[in-house]
Amino acid sequence: GQNIDQPTEMTATEGAIVQINCTYQTSGFNGLFWYQQHAGEAPTFLSYNVLDGLEEKGRFSSFLSRSKGYSYLLLKELQMKDSASYLCAPLDSWGKLQFGAGTQVVVTP
């Protein structure tokens, strides 16, 4: 079966850094996506990792360790608009994209 764990909520202040951890167990593995979802809106793509290591994209970075079944999303220089839910989504070997319940990030002034 599939098991994806990420914290329910995290709070941080503007300008700070927040790291959202995700552990997963899937039937095979074909990469891991991170999506951002603002309330009432569609999830939007942030990053994709398939090899171990860190992928940096502006203020957002994503890290993957396949042997540990672990990924994190790092948000730097937080802005108010970063308040949203962040979804960890591993792709299993059958091509099924499974989603975690999401981490609600609250950015305070």
Next chain:
Amino acid sequence: ETGVTQTPRHLVMGMTNKKSLKCEQHLGHNAMYWYKQSAKKPLELMFVYSLEERVENNSVPSRFSPECPNSSHLFLHLHTLQPEDSALYLCASSQDQGTNTEAFFGQGTRLTVV
């Protein structure tokens, strides 16, 4: 604007009604998906279509019936729903099914069953 359009955005229906949700993409993608998102729960994959053929049906009750008439359109037909079916229904598409290409999501249909 993600390129995936869903209608209606909001729907209230009785348990005896029949309604349909519509999804449209003009991104040239070959795979389309229906997801259900309930409050405080993970996105649940319901159906997957690849090149207009259903390749996945995740034990979804028969009161949900998908239809994919062509590669650009996907429907979800609803009948005799239950109150627990109230949720946000999201459509998504990707270049191909099961690859490392990102999925693009529509804005969703907020369904309330009364």
